[in-house]
Amino acid sequence: MRVGGHLTYDDRRKIAEGLAEGLSYAEIARRLGRPRSTVGREIARNGGPYGYRAARAQQATGWRARRRPSPPLSAPAAADTGGRDPRAVREYEDRLTAVMSGMPPMAARVLVCLFTSDAGDMTVADLVERLRVSPASISKGVGWLEQVGLVKRERDSRRERYLIDEEVWYRAWLVGTRSMALWADAVREGVDVLGVQTPAGHRLHTASRFFRLLSDDMAAAAEHYRQTVSPATRNADRAP
Numbered sequence: 001m002r003v004g005g006h007l008t009y010d011d012r013r014k015i016a017e018g019l020a021e022g023l024s025y026a027e028i029a030r031r032l033g034r035p036r037s038t039v040g041r042e043i044a045r046n047g048g049p050y051g052y053r054a055a056r057a058q059q060a061t062g063w064r065a066r067r068r069p070s071p072p073l074s075a076p077a078a079a080d081t082g083g084r085d086p087r088a089v090r091e092y093e094d095r096l097t098a099v100m101s102g103m104p105p106m107a108a109r110v111l112v113c114l115f116t117s118d119a120g121d122m123t124v125a126d127l128v129e130r131l132r133v134s135p136a137s138i139s140k141g142v143g144w145l146e147q148v149g150l151v152k153r154e155r156d157s158r159r160e161r162y163l164i165d166e167e168v169w170y171r172a173w174l175v176g177t178r179s180m181a182l183w184a185d186a187v188r189e190g191v192d193v194l195g196v197q198t199p200a201g202h203r204l205h206t207a208s209r210f211f212r213l214l215s216d217d218m219a220a221a222a223e224h225y226r227q228t229v230s231p232a233t234r235n236a237d238r239a240p
């Protein structure tokens with residue numbers, strides 16, 4: 001196994017080919033003779049498993065190298081690592097970012113930074129230093145996260161801070177619930193237009209029932225969370 005050395009363009013092309021074939025990270029790494037963590041970091045930094053492109057990854061790597069040298073492995077991944085192993089922290093962050101492939105890559109990286117920060121909040125300057133990207137890239141990622149309710153913005157003196165709290169997934173789940181309800185209504189409208197007795201109308205009717213059932217189940221799950229494990233519920237239980 002080749003442990004040392006930078007990835008070449010040929011390596012990146014083989015990674016892209018492996019992703020297109022649906023191979024696992026471990027299998028791609030085996031074919032390259034590289035550690036799985038190297039492959040995971042490479043994919044996470046350059047668009048995730050669905051957005052990775054060899055040429056773009058090669059260009060981005062060159063840009064990052066020219067912009068600012070990477071910190072040494074002995075340097076902490078963030079100011080609040082609290083004595084943790086920096087390498088293990090970075091590898092975990094890369095794996096978690098790769099899992100969040102359904103969201104834009106920069107939004108995923110920002111969210112992971114906030115989640116793995118003990119403080120749970122960061123300024124633009126903090127995120128720029130942590131991710132080695134431009135403020136504009138941070139702003140774009142944060143904007144997407146705000147839209148779906150995963151991040152809140154607060155002003156601290158003259159600086160804006162971005163933060164998450166214990167209710168973040170509850171709020172995001174409610175957004176998803178409303179989205180499913182909208183899908184159900186939109187698809188159901190097509191039944192009236194195309195006719196319930198037609199093949200297209202029947203197909204839309206089935207889809208509408210699916211989205212409505214999913215929306216109802218999601219709403220019930222959110223309410224169950226609110227009544228059992230929500231921070232607000234725990235605080236109320238502790239009140240004298």
